[in-house]
Amino acid sequence: MSGQRLAIRGDLLEVTADPGFGGKPSSCVRFDADHWLLIEDGRVLGRSASEPDASWTRQDHRGRLLMPGFIDTHVHSPQLGVIASHGAQLLDWLDTYTYPAELRFADPEFAAQASARFLDALLAHGTTSAVVFPTVHKASVDALFEAALQRGMRVIAGKVLMDRHAPDGLRDDLAQGERDCVDLIGRWHGRERLCYAVTVRFAPTSTPEQLGMAGALMAAHPGLYMQTHVAENREEVRWVAELFPGARSYLDVYRQYGLLGQRAVLAHGVWLDAADRVLLAETGAQIAHAPSSNLFLGSGLMSWAQLQDAGAPVTLASDVGGGTSLSMLRTMADAYKIQSLQGVRLTAWKALYAATRGAARALHLEHEIGGFEPGTLADVTAWDWAVGPVALHRDSMARELHERVFAWMTLGDERNLAATWIAGQQLYRRPGV
Ligand SMILES: [Zn+2]
Numbered sequence: 001m002s003g004q005r006l007a008i009r010g011d012l013l014e015v016t017a018d019p020g021f022g023g024k025p026s027s028c029v030r031f032d033a034d035h036w037l038l039i040e041d042g043r044v045l046g047r048s049a050s051e052p053d054a055s056w057t058r059q060d061h062r063g064r065l066l067m068p069g070f071i072d073t074h075v076h077s078p079q080l081g082v083i084a085s086h087g088a089q090l091l092d093w094l095d096t097y098t099y100p101a102e103l104r105f106a107d108p109e110f111a112a113q114a115s116a117r118f119l120d121a122l123l124a125h126g127t128t129s130a131v132v133f134p135t136v137h138k139a140s141v142d143a144l145f146e147a148a149l150q151r152g153m154r155v156i157a158g159k160v161l162m163d164r165h166a167p168d169g170l171r172d173d174l175a176q177g178e179r180d181c182v183d184l185i186g187r188w189h190g191r192e193r194l195c196y197a198v199t200v201r202f203a204p205t206s207t208p209e210q211l212g213m214a215g216a217l218m219a220a221h222p223g224l225y226m227q228t229h230v231a232e233n234r235e236e237v238r239w240v241a242e243l244f245p246g247a248r249s250y251l252d253v254y255r256q257y258g259l260l261g262q263r264a265v266l267a268h269g270v271w272l273d274a275a276d277r278v279l280l281a282e283t284g285a286q287i288a289h290a291p292s293s294n295l296f297l298g299s300g301l302m303s304w305a306q307l308q309d310a311g312a313p314v315t316l317a318s319d320v321g322g323g324t325s326l327s328m329l330r331t332m333a334d335a336y337k338i339q340s341l342q343g344v345r346l347t348a349w350k351a352l353y354a355a356t357r358g359a360a361r362a363l364h365l366e367h368e369i370g371g372f373e374p375g376t377l378a379d380v381t382a383w384d385w386a387v388g389p390v391a392l393h394r395d396s397m398a399r400e401l402h403e404r405v406f407a408w409m410t411l412g413d414e415r416n417l418a419a420t421w422i423a424g425q426q427l428y429r430r431p432g433v
Helices: 077-082 090-106 108-123 138-151 174-188 208-220 234-243 250-256 274-283 291-296 304-310 328-340 348-355 357-362 389-397 401-411
Strands: 005-015 029-040 043-048 057-068 070-076 127-133 154-157 194-200 225-230 264-268 286-289 314-316 380-384 417-422 425-429
Touching: 005 348, 005 357, 005 380, 029 057, 057 417, 070 077, 070 264, 070 286, 070 314, 070 328, 070 348, 070 357, 077 090, 077 108, 077 127, 077 138, 090 108, 090 138, 090 234, 108 127, 108 138, 108 425, 127 225, 138 154, 138 174, 138 194, 174 194, 174 208, 194 208, 208 250, 225 250, 234 250, 250 264, 250 274, 274 304, 291 328, 304 314, 304 328, 314 328, 314 348, 314 357, 328 348, 328 401, 348 357, 348 401, 389 401
Parallel strands: 005 057, 070 127, 127 154, 154 194, 194 225, 225 264, 264 286, 286 314
Antiparallel strands: 005 029, 029 043, 057 380, 380 417, 417 425
């Protein structure tokens, strides 16, 4: 596709630096109303206020918001079918809903169909990159990576390690788990836009021996990611304390086994203490904050400001199926409410940063995703500012940019999305657009 030139017209918005919690610094935001985003061979070339010449394929989304695609740092590909399941907290929820759904991914054909549906759903919600939990089955990882490869998406994933406290059909063992990981790393890690993550479901479902094996994999293969869950729910935290009496805290279990580092993504982190926050900052491991999941499962209110003060990176995640929407707009709106209950006002800039450039930075992918810097891959989304009479009226009343973007973030969802491009290829378009 050498020489392919695409120009997309719209209101270009990106958050280029961490605005923190102290106010609404406009220096962190770049907004170019009614500009053309110029894309050549799948990469951002620049932007222009005037219409480019006829050598460019032009797509006119004037009056719409053009943004870098969202990055969801924690989501479960096999759980679309159990989203919005009633009446359980974390540990019951896993037994009742999640594990039965995950059993079906042993079947490669089922896994292939489900993975395609999952990635297309991400694209239809404006999410262009994701850190994903498939299942314990090797077939679930092959299927997900294959589907991501076909779409050219940036996906980070790995086989779930789980050798205890899980039902038949969802457990591996030390030797098999390691063989599967080594095989999958060889096949997928670093291929196109795919990276492998050593994926420990959570400390209770791995034996100390398996955690040790996971740490050894991390040490043996530089550049791997690590993903897991930490301190989501109080009952879970108590269980981990019983299972690992030698660890100072739940997070400390992962440190002991060599699993914390610059490429570690830990979902939730609701019940952390000051020493944990320092440990995150020291290692560079990030918390994937999943507000709709924390509310839905009644897990607790994560203190983003305390993590920020400690210097620990925080990104945003849908955590579907515990979360109730793949929409990062819904996720940001829920994050605002969780912080609001703790007396902290999350700005639209801070939320957008965490879901785009901040996530790219925390994942060490800033050169590729999260913004419109020249040279980055053109993962782009076009959004209606408002859908429906209430949002349209609210949008018309906005006096300044932050007010307008905050109302979009709070009232909007995937129905606002008009189109999604991956590396300059349009892969989603709303019917009628
Ligand atoms: Zn999760």
